[in-house]
Amino acid sequence: MKIFTLPGLGVLLITSISLAEEPKTANPDRIGMRLVDQEPYRYNGAVLTTDMRGSGFCAWSRKTFFSAAHVVYGATGWDAPPDYFPKIHSKELTGRFVGSRGYYRWADYAALADAENFDQPEFGRDVILAFSFSPLITDMPAKLNLNGFSDLRGNIKSMITGYPAENSYLEQSIDGFFMHRTGPTISPYQTFPGNALTTTLISTGTGNSGGPVWTKNARSEWVASGVLVGGLPSESVVYAFSAQTNDLLRAVKPVIQKRIGEPLALDSVSSSSTFFPSYYDEVIPDGVHEWTSFPISVNTFPLGAKVDKVKLSLKILTPHRGDLQVLLVGPGGFFAVIHNEGGATENDLIIRNLNVTEKFTGIDPNGIWELRVQDRLVRDLATIKSFVLEIATTESAVIPPP
Amino acid sequence: MISTRRLLSGGLFIIGTLMVWLALQPEKSPRDQAKVIAKSRPAAASETLSKAHSPLPSTRSRDEANRFAQDWEELLRWIKSDPSPTQQEIRERLNALRIDWTSKDPQALASFIAELFESGVDAETGLNFEVGLHGHLAGWPSLRVFLLDVLALSDPEMAPRIATRILDQTASADEFVTALRSLTRDGMGRASNEQLLTRFQQMLSHDDWQSSRGFAEGLDLARFVGSAEAAQSLAKWEGNPALKRMALDEFAADHPREMLEAIADDAEISGIQRAFSMARADPNDAAQLEIVDRYLRTRELPAAE
Numbered sequence: 001m002k003i004f005t006l007p008g009l010g011v012l013l014i015t016s017i018s019l020a021e022e023p024k025t026a027n028p029d030r031i032g033m034r035l036v037d038q039e040p041y042r043y044n045g046a047v048l049t050t051d052m053r054g055s056g057f058c059a060w061s062r063k064t065f066f067s068a069a070h071v072v073y074g075a076t077g078w079d080a081p082p083d084y085f086p087k088i089h090s091k092e093l094t095g096r097f098v099g100s101r102g103y104y105r106w107a108d109y110a111a112l113a114d115a116e117n118f119d120q121p122e123f124g125r126d127v128i129l130a131f132s133f134s135p136l137i138t139d140m141p142a143k144l145n146l147n148g149f150s151d152l153r154g155n156i157k158s159m160i161t162g163y164p165a166e167n168s169y170l171e172q173s174i175d176g177f178f179m180h181r182t183g184p185t186i187s188p189y190q191t192f193p194g195n196a197l198t199t200t201l202i203s204t205g206t207g208n209s210g211g212p213v214w215t216k217n218a219r220s221e222w223v224a225s226g227v228l229v230g231g232l233p234s235e236s237v238v239y240a241f242s243a244q245t246n247d248l249l250r251a252v253k254p255v256i257q258k259r260i261g262e263p264l265a266l267d268s269v270s271s272s273s274t275f276f277p278s279y280y281d282e283v284i285p286d287g288v289h290e291w292t293s294f295p296i297s298v299n300t301f302p303l304g305a306k307v308d309k310v311k312l313s314l315k316i317l318t319p320h321r322g323d324l325q326v327l328l329v330g331p332g333g334f335f336a337v338i339h340n341e342g343g344a345t346e347n348d349l350i351i352r353n354l355n356v357t358e359k360f361t362g363i364d365p366n367g368i369w370e371l372r373v374q375d376r377l378v379r380d381l382a383t384i385k386s387f388v389l390e391i392a393t394t395e396s397a398v399i400p401p402p
Numbered sequence: 403m404i405s406t407r408r409l410l411s412g413g414l415f416i417i418g419t420l421m422v423w424l425a426l427q428p429e430k431s432p433r434d435q436a437k438v439i440a441k442s443r444p445a446a447a448s449e450t451l452s453k454a455h456s457p458l459p460s461t462r463s464r465d466e467a468n469r470f471a472q473d474w475e476e477l478l479r480w481i482k483s484d485p486s487p488t489q490q491e492i493r494e495r496l497n498a499l500r501i502d503w504t505s506k507d508p509q510a511l512a513s514f515i516a517e518l519f520e521s522g523v524d525a526e527t528g529l530n531f532e533v534g535l536h537g538h539l540a541g542w543p544s545l546r547v548f549l550l551d552v553l554a555l556s557d558p559e560m561a562p563r564i565a566t567r568i569l570d571q572t573a574s575a576d577e578f579v580t581a582l583r584s585l586t587r588d589g590m591g592r593a594s595n596e597q598l599l600t601r602f603q604q605m606l607s608h609d610d611w612q613s614s615r616g617f618a619e620g621l622d623l624a625r626f627v628g629s630a631e632a633a634q635s636l637a638k639w640e641g642n643p644a645l646k647r648m649a650l651d652e653f654a655a656d657h658p659r660e661m662l663e664a665i666a667d668d669a670e671i672s673g674i675q676r677a678f679s680m681a682r683a684d685p686n687d688a689a690q691l692e693i694v695d696r697y698l699r700t701r702e703l704p705a706a707e
Contacts, residue, residue: 291508291557325590332497333504333555334536337589362535368505 005070005126005209005230025203025234026187028164028180036089036179040214040222043142045086046163046177047071047130047210048093049079055162055211056084059142059224060249062135063256065100067210068229068239069109069126072272077394078110081272086136088163091176102392103130104251107270124194126229127239129248131256142212148225148241151215152189152197159183160204160228160236162211169203169233180208195242197226200235204228213238260388265300273309273392274300276369280384284316284324287378291327294371294384298331301365301393309392310360312338316349316373318382324349325374328389330360331367341376349382353390365391466506470514473499477545481525492527493541496548504555512560515553519546519568531576531615537583543576547616550580554587562591569601576616578605586626595627599635602627606639621649628657633664637675650675654682662693674706 035041047056047067054071058064065084072079081100085093105128112122145151152158160182166173174180182204189197204211213226230237251269254261260277276296284292312328322344329335336359339349369389375382477499480487487495503511524546531547534540538555542548550568553561565584572578582601585593593601602623611617624632633653639646654661661679680697683690697703 293507295505327558327589329504329508331505332501332538333552334538335555335558337558340589359536367501370505372508 005068025169025201026183026185027167027169027203028160028162028174028182028205028208030174030178030180031089033089036087040142040159040212040224041161041179041181042087042137042139043224044161044163044179044211045084045136046088046093047082047084048097049082052079052082053163053165053207054082054209055164055207055228056130057142057161057210057212057224058084058086058136059212060129060144061131061252061256062137062141063133064129064131064141064252065136066212066224066227067103067128067130068227069105069128070113070122070229071210072103072128073105073110073113078105078272081130084130084132084136085177087179088177089179091178093177098132098134098136100130100132102255102272102390103128104248104269104271105129106248107268119193120230121193123192123196123229123237123239125239126196127227127245127248129252131252133256143217143221143223144241144245145215145217145223145225146241146243146245148213148215149195149197150242152199152213152225152238152240153191155186155188156215157184157186158189158202158225159185159214159222160202160208160211160238161214162204162208162228164205165207166205167203168205168231171233174205174207180204182208184214189238189240192237195240195244196229196237197240198235198237202231202236203234204231204236213240263300273311273390276389276391277386278371278388279386282384284373284375284382284384286375286381289374289376291372291374294373294387296369296371296389297367298369298389298391299366301391305365305393307357307360307363307365307391308394309357309390310336310355311390312336312351312354312356312371313386313388313390314338314349314351314354314371315385315387316382317347317385318349318375318380319347320344320377320380321346321349321382323375323377323380324382325376327370327372328356328359329370329372330363331365331369332363334360334363336360338371365393464510466510467514469506470503470511473503474518478523478525481527481545489528493529496527496542500548500552500555503552508557509560512553512556512564515549515556516560516564516567518549519564531619533619537586539580543616544574546574547576547580550577551583554580554583558587559590561587562593566593569604574616575605575608575611575614575620578611579616579620582620582623586623595629595632598623598627599629599632602632602635606635606641609641612642612645618645621645622652624649625653625656628653628660630660630663630667633657633661634667637664647675651678651682654679658682658684659687659690662690665697666693673704 031041043057045056047054049072052071054067056065056067059066072082081102083097083099085097106125109122109125112125163177164174164180182202187199187201189199192198208228211228212224213228214222215225217223226238226240228236229239247266247269251264251266254264255275260275263274278294278296322341324339325341326339327335328338336356371387524544526544527542529541529543531543532541539551542551561584565581568581569578605620624636636649662683665676665679680694683694685691
C-alpha cells in the first residue's frame with residue numbers, strides 16, 4: 001500500500017462523509033485560543049513556500065525550525081527557503097512572519113523521493129532544519145528528544161500538532177490556519193525504512209506535514225520526538241529523531257552564530273545555500289590603484305553543481321566610501337561590480353545580502369572566489385572587517401555510468 | 403647667531419618644498435559634486451588620471467606577468483605540437499587557463515594581454531566561435547580571440563581601454579566582436595550607448611565579415627543597447643537578409659516598445675518584418691497599443707503583412 005505525503009493545498013476533498021459513530025482514530029482537533037501561548041503549542045508555526053503549505057516548529061535554537069522535506073521539495077526540485085508564521089491561529093495568514101534564510105536536509109532525500117521506490121525510503125529522510133538570522137519566537141525553543149525513534153516505539157503517549165488543511169479520515173476540509181492537535185494518545189509505532197515510523201489509529205491531513213510529534217520526558221515536559229511526514233486516512237508516518245539528527249544540528253550551527261562560522265562539510269547533509277565567511281582587520285592600501293584581493297577557496301559543492309544564487313554581505317569601515325571600488329570575482333573570472341566609488345559624502349560601506357546571482361548563474365561554484373578592493377584616493381583609510389559569501393547551487397549533475 | 407635673512411630664506415625654502423610635495427600628491431578631492439563628476443568621466447578620458455596615479459608594478463605583478471608569459475609559451479608549443487591535440491583537449495586546456503589566469507592579478511593580466519596582442523603571435527584552434535555563459539566564449543577559433551575573451555574578465559577599467567585600441571586595428575570579425583565585450587560590462591569603463599552604436603556601425607560596414615560566426619553574434623549588440631536608434635541601425639543595414647531578420651525579431655522580442663518607436667520613425671522597417679514586430683507589442687502599454695492600432699487601421703497595408 002502506498003502511503004502519501006501530506007504536503008499542502010493540492011486538491012482537497014470537499015465531500016464529507018457523515019459518520020454516525022465516533023471516529024476510530026485520533027483526529028485533529030482545533031485548539032482553543034488560550035492554549036496557543038502554552039506549551040507545546042507555542043512552538044508551532046505554519047510553513048509557506050510559493051505554492052505549498054505545511055507545518056513546522058521552532059526547536060533547538062530560537063532561530064531554527066523543523067519541517068518536512070517534501071514541503072519544500074516538489075516537481076521543480078528544491079524550493080526557496082520558506083516563510084514561517086509562528087503561532088498563527090486564524091482564518092487568514094496575518095501577523096508577523098519570518099522569512100527563513102535557508103534550510104539543511106539529508107543529501108540523499110531528493111534521489112530517494114524521485115526514485116518511486118515502493119518501500120518509500122524517502123520518509124526516513126523527510127525532514128529539514130530551516131534557519132533564520134532573527135529569532136522565530138521570544139522565549140526558549142522546544143527541546144529535541146534524540147531518543148524519539150526508540151521512545152516512540154515504546155508505546156508511550158504522543159501528540160501531533162500542526163495546521164491541517166483537511167481531516168483526511170473524515171474527508172473534511174479545514175478552513176484557515178488554525179492550530180490543531182491529534183492526541184495525546186497511545187498508539188503503537190512500527191518501523192518503516194530509515195528513521196521513519198508508521199502508526200495506525202492516528203489521522204491528520206494535508207498541511208499538517210512538518211508538524212511535531214510530541215512525547216513527554218522524565219520531567220513531564222513536552223519534547224519534540226519527530227516530524228509528521230505522511231499517512232493514510234487512518235494512519236500516519238513520522239520521521240523520528242535519533243542521534244543521527246545531530247548531523248543536521250552540527251551543519252546549521254555555524255550559520256546561526258552571531259558571527260557566521262566556517263561551513264561544516266558533512267557528506268550526509270546538504271543545504272539550500274552555504275555561507276562562506278571571512279573576517280579581517282586589514283587596512284586597504286591607501287590611494288593605490290591596484291586591487292587588494294581577499295580570496296575564499298570553495299570546494300564543498302559536488303561535481304557538476306551549478307551556481308543558482310549568490311549573495312554578498314560586506315563590512316568596510318572608512319570615513320569616505322567614495323574612495324572605494326569593490327568587485328566580487330567568481331571562478332573563471334566572472335565578476336560583479338559591488339561598489340564603484342559611489343557615496344561621496346558617506347562613510348562605511350556596509351552591505352547586507354546583496355543579490356548578485358545574475359552575474360554568476362550557471363558557473364561552477366568550486367574554485368577561488370575573491371573580493372577585490374581598491375582605495376583609490378589618499379587619506380581616509382579603509383579597513384575591511386568582514387565579508388560573507390552565500391552560494392546556492394542547483395542539484396548536482398548525475399554522473400553518467402562508466 | 404642666525405640672521406633674520408637666513409631665517410626667512412630657510413622658512414621660504416621649507417614652504418616651497420612643502421608646496422612642491424603637496425603638488426606631487428595624488429589629488430584628494432573634497433566631498434562635493436566636483437569629485438563625483440570627475441569620477442564619472444568616460445574611460446578614455448580617465449587614462450591620464452590613472453597613469454598619473456599608478457604606482458610602480460608590485461613584485462607580485464611582475465611574478466605573475468612572468469607566469470603568464472611562461473603559460474603562453476607552453477600553450478603555443480603544445481597547440482602546435484605533433485600529433486596535435488584534439489579539439490576537446492584544446493577546449494579544456496583553454497578553459498583551465500582562463501580559470502587560472504583570472505584568479506591572478508587582473509591588472510598584470512590586462513597588461514600582459516595588451517603586450518601579447520601587439521606582438522601579433524597567434525595560432526588557430528580549430529574550434530568554432532561559440533558563446534557560453536554570461537556572454538563569454540565557450541569556443542575560441544584562435545588564440546587571439548581567446549586572449550580577448552580573457553581580457554574582458556581582467557581588470558574592468560584597463561580592459562576597455564585596451565579593447566578600444568584593438569577595435570581600431572583588427573581586421574577579424576571574431577576579434578572585433580570579442581573585444582567589444584570589454585566595453586559592455588557593467589561598472590568601470592562601460593562605453594556609452596552612443597559609443598557602442600558607433601562600433602556597431604563600424605562592424606556592419608565590413609561586408610567581408612558577414613560569413614563569420616562572431617559577426618552573427620555581434621548583431622546582438624543592438625539588442626544589448628536596446629534603443630530605437632539601435633533598431634534603426636540594424637534596419638538600415640543592407641547585409642545578409644536572414645541574419646538581419648533574425649536580429650530584428652530578437653530585438654523586437656526584448657524591446658517591443660523601442661522597436662515600435664523605430665518603426666514609427668523609419669520607413670526601412672516594413673513588410674513582414676513590421677508585421678512580426680507589431681505582433682511583439684505589449685498590449686498593456688498604452689503607447690504601444692496606440693501604434694499598433696494606428697498600424698492596423700492603415701488601409702494601404704499589403705495583404706501578406
